[in-house]
Amino acid sequence: MSSKALKQPPALRTFSTIFVVFWLVIAAFPFLWTLWGSFKVELDFFSKADWRNALTGARTFVEYGTAFTDNGYEGAWVQEEFWRSVLNTAIVCISVVTISLTLGTLGGYALSRSSFRYTFWLLIAALIFRAMPPITLVSGYLLPFFEWNLWGKLPTTIVVLVAINQPFTLWMLHSFFQKIPKELDESAKVDGCSQFQAFRRVIIPVMWPGVITTGLFSFLLAYNDFAVTSMLLSTDNQTMVPKIASFLGTTQTEGNVMFAVAAVVSATVPLFILVMFFQRQIVSGLTQGAVKG
Amino acid sequence: MKHKTFFWFFLPTAVAMLLFIAMPLVSVVMQSLFTPHEQVFKIVETCDPFGCKQSTGIDLEATNSLRAEKPLGRFAGLNIYLDRGHLASSEVAAAWLKSDGIGAFFNAIGNLPFYRAMAFTLTFTFLVTPLAIILGFVIAVSVNSLHRHLKGLVIFFSLLPMIVSPLIGSLVLFWMIDSRGILGNALQWLFQDPDLSLKASTGLTWVMLMVYGVWHTAPFAFVVFYAGLQTLPQDTLESSMIDGASRWQQIKYVVIPHIMPLVTFVALIQLMDNFRVFEPIVGFNASAHATSLSWFIFNDLAGETRLLSSASTTSVLTILGVCILLSPVLVRTWRDFNRKV
Structure with a gap:
């Protein structure tokens, strides 16, 4: 709003500021509340007597002598072995991101540099695959995976997640590659590069921003997946999200709810950090498809 | 880009998507047309001094061999699509005939899980x-x-x-x-x-x-x-x-x-x-x-x-x-x- 004529009248300005604050509270408060409450006992976090107990931790003080307790975290990480799921999630996410970027850059590059008709049909097929809810494919996986004894293992899930990620990765990288002028690889080829060398030595170095953005979204897809990981992983190999869902089945016994709360907070922290460092890339990725058309 | 170069660049993703999206999709469609085998029953006659009794038992051997032979199960056509758990064609038809007015019809349909x-x-x-x-x-x-x-x-x-x-x-x-x-x-x-x-x-x-x-x-x-x-x-x-x-x-x-x-x-x-x-x-x-x-x-x-x-x-x-x-x-x-x- 550079122009003076476009300056808002004070009433409108106040109103929009209040609205933004209101939205911020809606967006952020649930997370802060849960973070704060995860250090309390269940009777404070779910307080029938007085909601302020969740803030002051009255019951926690009675039980532990301080207003904060790491009991929930200890229960989740040590007793319920949440660290195992954290490790599994790390393995799954890193593998999925690496493999899908490798396959995706090759495929997306090819799609952006070929002008034959079949590239259109490949992109359409990818779009349809992207639109299908992943859970609709799960019943197709189960029989062969049981038959060949692949069910429940991490590598199987990684491969499945890579494949499910592929359509999205292809679309995103395809549109990033199209922004890079074709003259760049042509001049490389004139200098004696093969197509692959042109891709490897000339295109990829200028593609890093696009690759990082796409990688972020692959990471989020793998990290947040519940439908596939909960159906394809055995209990020992569960990643964080299905593990948290399995905590919920045992909420009857006291204290277990706080394990789930602590686990939820633990699983949110990496995402928090991710947004903090990569906000610009995430925003550019979200608007990527939009600005194009 | 030449067809051949394109092919090699695109091959890895194509394989991943074919094996883990397209083929499961085909398998899902196939499975929706088949239902599991029913167990094979056999009638066994046991005789003792007081007479003979017939009892029905499960023929495990025959059931297993049938399952091994046709792992997909019995062909059911569109039956599963039309059963009570899904589109419930007969229930919908019955509701349409029985209920007076659109509201009652939608109420009846609302009780079917799929709808x-x-x-x-x-x-x-x-x-x-x-x-x-x-x-x-x-x-x-x-x-x-x-x-x-x-x-x-x-x-x-x-x-x-x-x-x-x-x-x-x-x-x-x-x-x-x-x-x-x-x-x-x-x-x-x-x-x-x-x-x-x-x-x-x-x-x-x-x-x-x-x-x-x-x-x-x-x-x-x-x-x-x-x-x-x-x-x-x-x-x-x-x-x-x-x-x-x-x-x-x-x-x-x-x-x-x-x-x-x-x-x-x-x-x-x-x-x-x-x-x-x-x-x-x-x-x-x-x-x-x-x-x-x-x-x-x-x-x-x-x-x-x-x-x-x-x-x-x-x-x-x-x-x-x-x-x-x-x-x-x-x-x-x-x-x-x-x-x-």
Whole structure:
């Protein structure tokens, strides 16, 4: 709003500021509340007597002598072995991101540099695959995976997640590659590069921003997946999200709810950090498809 | 690029997608047409001094050999599609004949599990999408008028509801609206009703799930619209002002037409994503009051006996639904491509 004529009248300005604050509270408060409450006992976090107990931790003080307790975290990480799921999630996410970027850059590059008709049909097929809810494919996986004894293992899930990620990765990288002028690889080829060398030595170095953005979204897809990981992983190999869902089945016994709360907070922290460092890339990725058309 | 080079570049993704998307898809369609074998019975006659008795037993050997021979099961054609758990053709026909008036007919259909899931999925999709778009637009316009330094901070917090896993996000809200949680308490105080529980009534559960849906999807709309507002032509805005347009008229005649393409983009993406609503139902533990198509599949697969045929049938029906929702995008992409070539 550079122009003076476009300056808002004070009433409108106040109103929009209040609205933004209101939205911020809606967006952020649930997370802060849960973070704060995860250090309390269940009777404070779910307080029938007085909601302020969740803030002051009255019951926690009675039980532990301080207003904060790491009991929930200890229960989740040590007793319920949440660290195992954290490790599994790390393995799954890193593998999925690496493999899908490798396959995706090759495929997306090819799609952006070929002008034959079949590239259109490949992109359409990818779009349809992207639109299908992943859970609709799960019943197709189960029989062969049981038959060949692949069910429940991490590598199987990684491969499945890579494949499910592929359509999205292809679309995103395809549109990033199209922004890079074709003259760049042509001049490389004139200098004696093969197509692959042109891709490897000339295109990829200028593609890093696009690759990082796409990688972020692959990471989020793998990290947040519940439908596939909960159906394809055995209990020992569960990643964080299905593990948290399995905590919920045992909420009857006291204290277990706080394990789930602590686990939820633990699983949110990496995402928090991710947004903090990569906000610009995430925003550019979200608007990527939009600005194009 | 030559065909051959293209082939080698594209081969790895093509293999991944063929093996783990296309082939499972074929397998899902096949499974939806077959049902598991029934056990083979045999009649055994046991004779003792007091006479002979016939008893029916399971012929394990024959059952197993039949299963090994045809692992897919018996061919059922479209029977599974039409059974009570899915499209329920005979029940719908009966309801149509019996009930007097449209209301009674829809009531009867509402008791069939598939149609109940369908009703929730469609209501969710077509209510959450426009509400999230409106909320996102209002946030974008308000944030756009903020001071430069505040914008980054607001965007950071706005991204959170969208980026956390749907299951985690719904759990966080679920704990707050629990009757002992802070929001649940606040609502009880607000309505002066100490027994108020959002979990107990179907209507309130639906509202709760949709509020979650809007909370989860509005940030996407906000970010896209916000990016669109950055490219707003200032000259047009200024000249509309000189022509005497009020603030509301500026928004109506300048801003909204400018970001209209973005609105269709966001709407299409959101329709696709909301149609697969699933995790919130698990997170809010709401399956008694609201089920969606994806939840239906999950429920069939998660049980002790995995009902593969039933799950596959629902999957095929869900994919058909997605294709219908997607058809406008496909047409648009087709036009775009033709324009480019």
